[in-house]
Amino acid sequence: MAPRVLHWFRTDLRLHDAPALVKGLELKPEAFFPVWAWDPYFNFDCPVGPNRYKFLLESMKELDGKLNKMGNKLHVFRAAPTDLFPVLLKQWKITHLVYERDPAPYAIERDESIKKIAQDANVEVVDIVGHTLYDTDAVVEKHKGEPLTSAQALKSAVKGMEIPRPPQAPKEVPKADDLHLDAIKKEVKHFKPEHDVNEEHRKGKMTAYDSVTGPKDSLEPPTLAELGYDEKEATTSIPGGEDEALRRLNNWMEDKDATATFRKPQTSPSEYDPPATTQLSPYIKFGALGVREFYWRVNDVMDEYDGETSSEPENLPGQLMFREMYFAAQLGVGKAYTQIRGNKICRVIDWKLCNAYDEDGEQIIPRPKGPKEDEEMLEKWKHGNTGFPFLDAAMRQLKQEGWMHHLARHCVAGFLTRGQLYISWERGAEVFDRYLVDRDPGSNAGNWMWLSCSCFFAQYFRNYGMTTFPAKYDKSGKLVRKYCPELKDFPDKFIYKPWEAPEDVQKKAGCIIGKDYPEPMVDEKAANKECMGKMKEQYAKKQYGDSLLKRKAK
DNA sequence: CCAACAGTTGAAACT
DNA sequence: CAGTTTCAACTGTTG
Incomplete structure (x- = not known):
């Protein structure tokens, strides 16, 4: 029987460096069906703001356009993959289901279900590594199945593993044939949400799931309006899509000095136009940029470079290695990786506003409110009203652009957790999950554990100064003047x-502190001293998240 | 087993 | 006075 291939796009919205796509095409299918499942899980269980949707939709639209030129399209269905695929596989007489492997816990669980469905339908599943440089399963296996928690451990584990060169982008794809939409509409379960963590964004009516095939059977992705989101709130200036990803990559690679001597800790978090880092993370997150393409392009520039190059972990390859490490940590821990409870690498600290769980150990969603005073502190942090200009500028940049420089993320994360507010990193990760365009659960939860000294990093007495840290990079306060315009006429000194x-x-600057801009919400030094005292106590307990489960089992 | 060391900082004490 | 060095509430990895 001639192969009939369904290519399931998830982490790979691109044609270049697309090993899974290439593999599917090598089967020489008589019919080829590119599919995207608009999965309710990501819409109702994961925090997601308008900017990430905008970026995703632009990336999907561009890929769809490229497929159109080759006589095909990205077929978007609005259903849970487990409801959708049994029907698609049957109706389209699929022989091979092909996708790029996604090493996140939700994806692993989902893909296991899909594999069973495929097996029942006598469909061969072809899953190919491509979202990561290394095969994350192999990395964790090499580490005796344990999560990796240091760059050094990753280095040892990947010794001898090759990072393949990216394949060429396909120039043509076979066509799909009869879609049998009427039968699909009849058979696929209609989805209704039980809860919604994104209520705060839905100002309009949510019609995205009214039909599995979209309005007029268009098979287009839902618009922001169909999701009930306000399009005006999608304010990011980072455009989605593979073309833009490659344009930005090429641009960076042309500056051989910057590429070959890149040192992350020395890049300024105050630069925003353009930023001091590559800002390629959103593209990598959705697979608009192939991570191996990035890796090899950087490597080639560094190989050919005459002068002295920077080294890991500070250089560009080093940044990608942190990403690999976080994936390998996440895979080793499993579902509990994004929380404290049950997370064996995560130190238990008596933070404020931790996740809440019911008697069966299920997380209560939405989370019941904590003490009013604590919730108010969290809100001030979330919306950039703490009274610390650099922190507020960074948080407002996050909300407006869906992106923040890595070192600014350090600064705001330190403040929320071990530095000043002593609020759980789970809350910080949640806010970042909501606003970041580049949100990835492995890197995001991982970095939050790092910054809160819950895992990966332990020197809790090394703290970020809200005034000293930004001044190290920029005395003029560029980022503050841009994102906290009410402060723009203050002299550099203040x-x-x-x-x-x-x-x-203050009068001359046209901004009275306490009226036009808030007073600092805490005494930075005093709060820090208190936090450090608590951290010392909590460290002495030497307790990790998995112990919370054991106690429960008794 | 132990020692050395690295780990995306700050402040104070130094040249 | 600007730039550099040192130490400070620790831990995990490596040899």
Whole structure:
């Protein structure tokens, strides 16, 4: 029987460096069906703001356009994959289901179900590594099945493993044939949400799931309006799509000095136009940029470079290695990786506003509110109203652009958790999940554990100064002047600490502290001292998240 | 087993 | 006075 291939796009919205796509095409299918399942899980169980949707939709649209030129299209269905695939496989007489492997816990569980469905339908599943540089399963196996928690451990584990060169982008794809949409519409279960963690974004009516095939059987992705989101709130200036990803990559690679001598800790978090880092993370997240393409392009530039190059972990390949490490940590821990409870690598600290669980150990969604005072502190942090200009600028940039420089993420994360507010990193990760365009559960939860000294990093007495840290990179307060415009006329001297400016300076700047911009919400030094004392106590317990489960079992 | 060391900082004490 | 060095509430990895 001639192969009939369903290519399931998930982490690979691209044609270049697409090993799974190439593999499917090598089967020489008589019919080829590119599919995207608009999965309710990502819409109702994961926090997601308008910017990430905008970026995703642009990336999907561009890929769809490229497939159109080759006489095909990206067929978007609005259903849970487990409801959708049994029907598609049958109606389209699929012989091979092909996809790029996704090493996140939700994806693994989902794909296991899909594999069973495929097996029952006598369909061969072809899953190919491509979202990561290394095969994450192999990395964790090499580490005796344990999660990896250091760059060094990753280095040892991947010794001898090759990173393949990316394959060429296909120039043509076979056509799909009869879609049998009427039968599909009849057979696929209609989805109704039980809960919705994104209510705060849905100002309009949510019609996205009214039909499995979309309005007029268009098989288009839902618009922001269909999701009930306000399009005006999608304010990011980072455009989605593979073309833009490659344009940005090429642009960076042309600057051989910057590429070959890149040192992350020395890049300024105050630069925003353009930023001091590559800002390629959103593209990698959705697979608009192939990570192996990025890796090899950087490597080639560094190989050919005459001068002295920077080294890991500070250089560009080193950044990608952190990503690999987080994936390998996440895979080793499993579903509990994004929370404290049940997470064996995560230190238990008596943070405020931790996740809540019912008697069966299921997380209660939405989370019941904590003490009013704590919730108010979280809100101030979330919306950039803490009274610390650099922190507020960074948080407002996050909300507006869906992106923040890595070192600014350090600064705001330190403040929320071990630095000043002593609020659980779970809350911080949730806010980042909501607003980041590049949100990836492995890297995001991983970095939050790192910054809160819950795992990966332990020197809790190394703290970020809300005024000193930004000043190290930029005395002029560029980022503050851009994202906290009410402070833009303060002199440099006071830009990170306007509350210290004398009254006449505040008047001249047209901004009275406590009226036009908030007073600092805490005494930075005093709060930090208190936090460090608590961290010392909590560290002495030497307790990890898996112990919370054991106690429960008794 | 132990020692050395690295780990995306800050502040104070130094040249 | 600007730039550099040192130490400070620790832990995990490596040899």
